[in-house]
Amino acid sequence: MSDSTRPPAEPAGAVAAPADHPDAPRGQDAGSERWSQAMRDIVGGSAAISVLAVFLALVVGAILIALTDEPVQKASGYLFARPGDMFAAVWDSVSGAYSALFQGSIYNFRRPGFAAGIRPLTETLTFATPLIAAGLGVGLAFRVGMFNIGGRGQMLIAAASAGWVAFAVDLPAGIHLIVAVLAGLVGGALWGGIVGLLKARTGAHEVIVTIMLNFVALYLVSYLLRTPGLLQEPGSSNPQTPPMKPTAVFPDLLGPTYNLHAGFLTVVAATVFVWWLLSRSNLGFQFRAVGENPNAARVAGINVQSVYVSAMLISGGLVGLAGINQVLGTVTTGFGAGIDANIGFDAITVALLGRSRPWGIFFAGVLFGAFKAGGFSMQAAEGVPIDIVLVVQSLIVLFIAAPPLVRAIFRLPTPGTKPRSRPTVVKKEVTAG
Template sequence: MSDQIPAKGQVPEAPEPGQPATIAVAEPSKAQQVLREIMGGSAMISVLAVVLALIVGAILIALTDKNVQAASGYFFSRPGDTFKAIWDSASGAYSALFQGSIYNFKRPEFATGIRPLTETLTFATPLIAAGLGVAVAFRVGLFNIGGRGQMLVAAGAAGYVGFAWDLPFGIHLIAAVLAGMVAGAIWGGIVGLLKATTGAHEVIVTIMLNYVGFYLIGYMLRTPGLLQAPGSTNPKSPAILPTAVFPELFGPQYNLHWGFVVVIAATIYVWYLINRSSLGFQFRAVGENPNAARVAGIKVKNIYVYAMLISGGLVGLAGVAQVLGTVTSGFSSGIDAGIGFDAITVALLGRSRPIGVFFAGILFGALKAGGYSMQAAQGIPIDIVLVVQSLIVLFIAAPPLVRAIFRLPIPGVVKTPRTPVTAARKAEVSK
């Protein structure tokens, strides 16, 4: 198995739902065919899913808006007022979302106007890293819900190296990043090891390790000499030394840091790992069918361990990015900020493909960044972002639904829609 590096496409992968199957269509004109594929294809579905989710979000915002409620009280005498109020609330919310996530037109020059976009990328950094981790596990057929625990121990390790060790610039940062990733990898590796040796269900173990990690870090954060800031009684760590902080990417007026570059590198690495390497081939084989993989001579149990190690390390990178990049003034046990769970939706939206995860992470980062400005400017709770995110994933996962809503043509002969993520299964724990 060692030197068998498969060429791309050697493993027939399940076509994504909604993607045109390769079967030839009874040929109308070429142009018509192209149009049909664009209209019914996977990219169109994704765009429409986002639109649909935003529409549902707008309805929610409008329904709960005070002005809309007031105007609807006299709907039958002046219906225009109601529609205007609905338009005002929805457009106000979404323009705040846009200006908080991409470009702020209220700023005079480009340098400050573009700041929201860098905020988006800052929010996207840990989401992509953790999403990649969850995606790697998905590809092997493992469901890693343990992002929270892995991020926390990674944050703890990276933070400890970051504030307690005294190393020169550069080396310090690398040491801290590695410490965090190793800690995350260990936390994930425990799961793989337990699954391989005892058959323990990874869903249970990851959930349980979330709590264990949370309480462990909580204990360390309030114990002097471990992670607690000296002279403080709060459960909070001291600030990270400047030598261990990710430098800003575009200067001090933006929060975006070099962690984003590391995450780009991680995306490329995962792409190489999954699509080009021998290990990745084994990952995918186990993910598609562990029994067939075993018959083919792949050591399935080892693959589980490797996959969870890599998965945990990548999720750990998210924790590292938080501690060494975003929140450098010391962290508390809420440092994971729900990213461990968001990462699951990111991985699902990205269909567990590295590139897909990258852009899904940026989209969710934009929603997060914009959500905060929406909350500040329009008083709309940030939770609406969760609604929009989950609806996007739901709609994307069910192309027939989106097609039905928009009455789109079905491109070509659609094969039985198989789900992209083989992960999710199945009580195939029994071997």
């Protein structure tokens, strides 16, 4: 090789370029880096945080179950003399409780035949039906940047509207049910629309307005239930409506031996509708834009006030669907002012666990329906206080509200961040003599 073509030699004492220097050769393939970054985003993402939040809540729940169990308390008195008894009692307590939770919510192996064993799953879906509907309404409001905690009022108004049509109006079968459902949807939507209208016109905060409207709806429906000729059953002094007519009741999906009714199909349809609305429609794009930044959306030409009203109308209708399912699905007699069964507030938990995503809310509602169905089994079979299930639900919200805490416990990466690079070893050439 001639001197003109030979590369110039590095001077003595030169320092090699670091690995991350632009002139240095790449040590990793770009595809490998993208794959590594994608895995970090998945592991540390919101879905993983939700799953781990449920896991942590179940672990803390197991500790509480063990602490409140009498055999465990007795075995702890001689822990140092016979520690095996203590651990055996803890295992029996926790495994028995969670086994009862599974058999009360998914499948009961003790019952003969598949048809009898699968009944707990149908109970879970029955409990989940109003939770999913209300969770969709709350989650939709979250996506628009609004906090809808008026589920109780919207459910009560929807239940009163659908219930009145169901027991006071005579219509043919099929049409009667459709009219009752539509009446309930309109009632819930209008009650939620009041919130959106006040926020759009006056700037009133939706939290304050929804709390006040909860009380207005409660006392209004209570008054109607105590007034003959309105909602109160004729000839009765109890604050209760007459029974719903059979033509306005959701039919059974799997026969009279199961409580699951066609209202479950309405929440499946509602989930598909909300998914389409948020991800495939122009109105859903406006919802998401306003939820991200209302000022930027206003500059882009979006009518933010109109979005607030539209979002709360749809949100109130979805929450009202929960009240409709309570009246036309699970109630065989008349209903009272407690028909909401605290579902309006449980829906906030469901929406948070589902990350305000339609299908996430759907599966979160099924999970909480399993807690409700299995909680009674835990209490009956193992003597576990029902409050333990409520504590587990509250802990789920706590861990979901604190993603950094979950990431710190499991040492998960933060999505969007790059892994720490190892310090580059700098080699220095030294010439002899």
